[in-house]
Amino acid sequence: MVIAFNQLRRIEKNVILLPEFSLTVQKGDIITVQSENEYIGHFFELLNHPDYIPQNAITIQTGGFRNVHLFQQTDGLYKRLTVTQMLRFWCNLYKKEPDLENLLNLCELQSCAYKKVKHLTFSEQQRLLFAAALIHQTDVFIFEDPSLGLDLQSKHVLHNILIHLSNQGAAVLVFTPTLEEAIRLGNLVYRYSDRGIQQLEQDAEKVEEIVETEHEEEPTSMQVQLDKISAKIEDKIILFNPLEIDYIESCDGQTYLFVNHEEFASSSTIKYLEERLQPLGFFRCHRSYLVNLQRVREIIIWSKNSYSLSLDNSAKSTIPLSKGNYSKLKELIRL
Structure with a gap:
């Protein structure tokens, strides 16, 4: 000490x-x-x-x-x-x-x-x-x-x-x-x-996924797959086109959508949103982050264990990229 x-x-x-x-x-x-x-x-x-x-x-x-x-x-x-x-x-x-x-x-x-x-x-x-x-x-x-x-x-x-x-x-x-x-x-x-x-906990992703899976309902054959992602502001529900979303962050058990430098709370878990949005080009870059790959401008390598993604949005946002997901991203975009 x-x-x-x-x-x-x-x-x-x-x-x-x-x-x-x-x-x-x-x-x-x-x-x-x-x-x-x-x-x-x-x-x-x-x-x-x-x-x-x-x-x-x-x-x-x-x-x-x-x-x-x-x-x-x-x-x-x-x-x-x-x-x-x-x-x-x-x-x-x-x-x-x-x-x-x-x-x-x-x-x-x-x-x-x-x-x-x-x-x-x-x-x-x-x-x-x-x-x-x-x-x-x-x-x-x-x-x-x-x-x-x-x-x-x-x-x-x-x-x-x-x-x-x-x-x-x-x-x-x-x-x-x-x-x-x-x-x-x-x-x-x-x-x-x-x-x-x-x-x-930097290595708690698997635990988080297990907990989230236990709390998510299994979809039924009667459910319809919508191409809109919802967020709530006071008594209003807003529907976003997925490609409008820059990235999604999970913080203290709450999920937030970042759209045009604005932040919107979502009732969905990041795991659920990952499953819905992965076919549309979203990537789980970190345990707490899901990014729209169409918004990624560059991969920043700080050291052999530290990486970030720089986004091509109005805020020029940077979000973390975990070491394990860096390798997955390289394979995905064929680097």
């Missing part, structure tokens, strides 16, 4: 700002937690004021909070400094010998090493902030939605940096509001909601 959260919670004026949070992060772990932005904000607010944290609610193996690096969206940069000057500043701050060439390579900042921070793109500035984590060299790194607003190349950089920190023996904890990012970045994935924290 490097850091452990022991029934951490926050209640003010009888309002639960943070539900109970219990989690242990070991050396070399990359744990991602998908949660609402509100909970993530309250969590980091509490970490920034450790004096308000109840005794024994957080256990850190060595060094206390001095041994924890927090990466937050509010972190700033000195805009008049160059990238190299910023790196040297952090090296002096953390009393580390500068290895500028290695830092620039890891963060892919070689081309802008002598450019002033104010002239960097947003993604380049974020990659520069990632360098601060590499320089700090603590045992615990906690990230607040680090992939927010990043371009594709910077997401690759972030993924490689997390792996690098893990290989150095650090304990890495990442909070993100997006399930796709949580799956892509983490070795262990959790959901944190008003019901507390629950681990997503």
Whole structure:
């Protein structure tokens, strides 16, 4: 154990700002937690004021909070400094010998090493902030939605940096509001909601299929196969042409249809929809996702165990592709 959260919670004026949070992060772990932005904000607010944290609610193996690096969206940069000057500043701050060439390579900042921070793109500035984590060299790194607003190349950089920190023996904890990012970045994935924290079992697909099959009714000979997929909004039922649907997500026992960047709840299980839509070109790319292959623009390979699908829709959505289904997809599209 490097850091452990022991029934951490926050209640003010009888309002639960943070539900109970219990989690242990070991050396070399990359744990991602998908949660609402509100909970993530309250969590980091509490970490920034450790004096308000109840005794024994957080256990850190060595060094206390001095041994924890927090990466937050509010972190700033000195805009008049160059990238190299910023790196040297952090090296002096953390009393580390500068290895500028290695830092620039890891963060892919070689081309802008002598450019002033104010002239960097947003993604380049974020990659520069990632360098601060590499320089700090603590045992615990906690990230607040680090992939927010990043371009594709910077997401690759972030993924490689997390792996690098893990290989150095650090304990890495990442909070993100997006399930796709949580799956892509983490070795262990959790959901944190008003019901507390629950681990997503990455190998539980067969169990899920068995449970769903038990609850689905066997079709009778009198049933008619419809080519519309239904969703409900308040007291209305909407019928979608299947080819209108970009992808389908299963989350906390509820199924959602994503159509033109809008989200609609469906009463059908993802397993049932898979069986109906597979002949129409839909593919079960992940335990929680069913994608319309006509919307897939590219397959993104983050590492040998991490993949995503980029969609050609107005939102430019990316959704996870599991390792096992990557092989099935290659066979299906004859790669």
